Amino acid sequence: MSALLSVTDAHVAYGKVEAVRSVSLEVGQNQIVTIVGANGAGKTTLLSAIMGILPLKGRVVFAGQDLSRLDIEDRVAMGLGLVPEHRELFVTMNVEDNLELGAFRIERSKAKASMERVYGLFPRLKERRKQLAGTLSGGEQQMLAMGRALMGEPKLLMLDEPSLGLAPIIVADIFRIVTELRASGVSVLLVEQNAQAALKIADQAYVMELGEFVLSGKASDVAANERVAASYLGFQHEGASVL
Amino acid sequence: MNTTIMLFLLQDGITNGAIYALLGLALVLVFAVTRVILIPQGEFVTYGALTYASLAAGQMPGTAKLALALGIGAFAFDLFAARKALHGRLILRSIVANIVLPAIVLALTVYFAAQKPPVAVCIALSLVIVAMIGLFLYRIAFQPLAHTSVLVLLIASVGVHLALQGLGLLFFGAEGQRGPAVLSGSFTAGALRFTGQSITVYGITIAFIVGLWLFFGLTLYGKALRATAVNRLGARLAGIRTTLSGQIAFLLASVIGALSGIMIVPITTLYYDSGFLIGLKGFVAAIIGGLVSYPLTAVAALFVGIVEAFSSFYASNYKEVIVFMLLIPVLLLRSLAAPAVEEEKD
Numbered sequence: 001m002s003a004l005l006s007v008t009d010a011h012v013a014y015g016k017v018e019a020v021r022s023v024s025l026e027v028g029q030n031q032i033v034t035i036v037g038a039n040g041a042g043k044t045t046l047l048s049a050i051m052g053i054l055p056l057k058g059r060v061v062f063a064g065q066d067l068s069r070l071d072i073e074d075r076v077a078m079g080l081g082l083v084p085e086h087r088e089l090f091v092t093m094n095v096e097d098n099l100e101l102g103a104f105r106i107e108r109s110k111a112k113a114s115m116e117r118v119y120g121l122f123p124r125l126k127e128r129r130k131q132l133a134g135t136l137s138g139g140e141q142q143m144l145a146m147g148r149a150l151m152g153e154p155k156l157l158m159l160d161e162p163s164l165g166l167a168p169i170i171v172a173d174i175f176r177i178v179t180e181l182r183a184s185g186v187s188v189l190l191v192e193q194n195a196q197a198a199l200k201i202a203d204q205a206y207v208m209e210l211g212e213f214v215l216s217g218k219a220s221d222v223a224a225n226e227r228v229a230a231s232y233l234g235f236q237h238e239g240a241s242v243l
Numbered sequence: 244m245n246t247t248i249m250l251f252l253l254q255d256g257i258t259n260g261a262i263y264a265l266l267g268l269a270l271v272l273v274f275a276v277t278r279v280i281l282i283p284q285g286e287f288v289t290y291g292a293l294t295y296a297s298l299a300a301g302q303m304p305g306t307a308k309l310a311l312a313l314g315i316g317a318f319a320f321d322l323f324a325a326r327k328a329l330h331g332r333l334i335l336r337s338i339v340a341n342i343v344l345p346a347i348v349l350a351l352t353v354y355f356a357a358q359k360p361p362v363a364v365c366i367a368l369s370l371v372i373v374a375m376i377g378l379f380l381y382r383i384a385f386q387p388l389a390h391t392s393v394l395v396l397l398i399a400s401v402g403v404h405l406a407l408q409g410l411g412l413l414f415f416g417a418e419g420q421r422g423p424a425v426l427s428g429s430f431t432a433g434a435l436r437f438t439g440q441s442i443t444v445y446g447i448t449i450a451f452i453v454g455l456w457l458f459f460g461l462t463l464y465g466k467a468l469r470a471t472a473v474n475r476l477g478a479r480l481a482g483i484r485t486t487l488s489g490q491i492a493f494l495l496a497s498v499i500g501a502l503s504g505i506m507i508v509p510i511t512t513l514y515y516d517s518g519f520l521i522g523l524k525g526f527v528a529a530i531i532g533g534l535v536s537y538p539l540t541a542v543a544a545l546f547v548g549i550v551e552a553f554s555s556f557y558a559s560n561y562k563e564v565i566v567f568m569l570l571i572p573v574l575l576l577r578s579l580a581a582p583a584v585e586e587e588k589d
Contacts, residue, residue, distance in 0.1 A: 051480070053476070069327060069328050072479045072480065073479055073482050073483070073484050076479075076480065076481070076482035077482055081480075082480055084476070084480065087477075088474050088476050088477030088480060089474065089477060090469070090470045090473045090474055090477060090478075091473060091474070092469075092473050093466070093469060093470065093473065097466050097470075100463065100466065101463075101466055101467060101470050101478070101481045101483065102481050104463070104467060104481050104482045104483050105482035108463075148481060149480070151481075152481065152482060
């Protein structure tokens with residue numbers, strides 16, 4: 001089975017500074033793939049470039065189609081969704097309008113069913129459907145951002161730091177929902193600083209440092225790696241090399 | 244001054260203010276969605292008014308030809324933008340929208356201009372012509388610059404304004420024109436005399452504001468437009484094209500402009516360059532509304548209209564000066580109340 005998303009030899013630069021260098025990755029059907037790494041490693045940059053927000057040098061193939069000539073909106077219509085780090089909600093509009101707009105490219109008849117599904121995943125959103133997005137708590141805003149992306153019926157959902165700044169109980173909730181998404185047939189590319197939680201639910205993992213992947217493999221193997229354990233998981237093994 | 248004169252001035256001010264309100268709302272809309280400060284809004288007014296007046300007088304307006312010329316330009320831009328991924332359907336769609344449509348309208352205009360068409364036909368043709376000009380201008384002048392700063396967009400906007408004004412002189416000549424009233428007849432209520440035209444102005448303004456309110460509050464495209472105004476990246480991630488929102492905004496702005504012109508031209512003689520000052524008064528209202536608030540803009544526009552009416556009675560030489568001086572205390576207050584607005588970062 002060919003991969004849903006495959007990125008080959010990707011470079012992303014801000015002017016002359018290369019923030020991502022020669023990165024290759026694959027996300028299969030029904031997989032959670034995580035990219036872990038420290039702040040500033042280039043994880044967000046990579047996701048933005050895959051989405052088409054930043055120019056990317058290299059090859060990105062999604063669902064069998066080369067994305068290089070497609071802009072953000074076309075990629076969304078193809079089933080690629082991004083929940084950005086800053087969520088980018090329509091803060092002066094209510095929850096329901098935010099969700100409805102998430103289905104802008106979807107047939108009207110399907111959008112209703114999509115909304116019920118999202119409300120099923122996030123009952124909190126249903127309670128607050130007439131509330132303005134800007135007045136929601138951080139956790140609710142994250143749920144709304146995920147819900148809006150899911151309204152577009154993505155095949156692959158890219159999540160950028162979904163746990164950032166949220167209370168542990170809400171983080172647990174969000175990670176549980178990510179695994180539910182995989183069960184319902186949505187692949188997930190998850191970027192996280194909370195490596196421990198991410199590695200626990202992921203199938204495959206990549207470790208990113210200074211714009212490059214330094215390690216990749218099955219999530220359980222990566223989690224067991226001594227260097228990863230020392231730098232990202234907070235365990236100190238005997239003789240582990242600390243970066 | 245007695246109450247009759249005061250009432251009369253108030254009535255006059257509200258009639259003008261209603262039109263400034265429409266123009267101000269269009270400016271706020273276009274700015275929120277595209278970050279363009281739409282200086283050519285005034286030209287939409289002039290073009291709408293003079294196209295209408297020319298048609299009603301049985302003359303051929305040059306604006307119909309301009310629409311076709313701009314359409315051909317827009318087609319060229321479409322081809323160039325899609326040069327790497329050209330396919331038949333895209334080209335066909337672009338030809339129909341940019342060339343066939345204005346050509347049909349041009350043919351209709353030539354046909355009707357020769358036989359002094361009824362008022363309704365004149366209005367419809369004028370609106371369609373100016374709407375197309377607005378859409379094609381967005382495609383040619385603003386869409387390619389969509390990612391640039393507000394300042395660059397403003398300079399483009401000034402350029403478009405100057406070009407359109409020059410073309411206006413070419414099309415309509417230096418003499419002013421007046422058009423037939425949309426609704427003739429009048430009635431009196433107490434001391435006040437309401438003409439059919441002033442009733443038309445009130446009616447259309449209110450209908451348009453209610454219509455816009457429903458459009459933005461209830462329809463998917465209206466919400467998409469608001470979404471683009473609130474968060475451009477968020478809208479793109481939801482699959483809403485910035486260009487689509489820009490097109491809708493320019494379409495609404497040009498229709499509002501043309502409609503305002505058609506409502507004014509039976510009341511006042513309009514020249515090829517009159518639109519600029521009219522648009523500027525809408526702009527004053529929009530600035531008082533901070534270029535973001537629709538209700539504040541509408542209220543400010545009525546205020547501007549009333550101030551203008553009273554100053555033209557007391558000091559008619561200074562009426563423009565007084566109206567534009569309104570801006571100074573507003574800007575001062577705004578700069579004290581809020582820190583300098585940072586250039587939006589995308």
